Amino acid sequence: MxxxxxxxxxxxxxxxxxxxxxxxxxxxxxDRSRRVHTVATALQEYFQGAIGETKLREAIRRGKIPHFRIGARIILREESLDAWIAEQEQFSVAKRKHPYQLIKKSLEVI
Missing domain, CATH: 2.20.28 (Rubrerythrin, domain 2)
Incomplete structure (x- = not known):
């Protein structure tokens, strides 16, 4: 070394x-902040089959997943993907809390 x-x-x-x-x-x-993936390596190493290539490319095209391009190549930083997943988890919890609060409020009125 x-x-x-x-x-x-x-x-x-x-x-x-x-x-x-x-x-x-x-x-x-x-250093995880320096680890980068192409679409192919992100599918294999990062998402580990949890999302298909078509869904990943569609989310990238719509600007839902943080990325940048070098020429035609799409690059995904692992640190940005971690932050995006944490944001998605928080959003999914927030969505679930909302309907239950509405039901609770409507029951109080009755």
């Missing part, structure tokens, strides 16, 4: 570079 700052070889167990002091990331410990 080598330091990304100064290039010094570091032992596999090192947390910091002995030469410059920079933190040495553990193998496989990627």
């Amino acid at each position: 080598y330091c990304q700052e100064c290039g010094t070889k570091a032992p596999d167990t090192a947390n910091f570079c002995q030469e410059c002091g920079r933190k040495i990331p553990k193998p496989g410990a990627e």
Whole structure:
């Protein structure tokens, strides 16, 4: 393993570079904010079959799922997908609370 700052070889167990002091990331410990997917990799690795390609592309086309384009390629950042899913979960809970509140209010009137 080598330091990304100064290039010094570091032992596999090192947390910091002995030469410059920079933190040495553990193998496989990627920064999620930098992980990006194409539509194909998002379907396989992120959504894991929970959504089909047609539905995903339709949601992207309508601007429902955060993305950006590089040429014709659609790029999805994992951090943005996490935030979007959290927002969808909150919205689904808010939708369920609303009808029950209406029923409760209508029963109080009777």
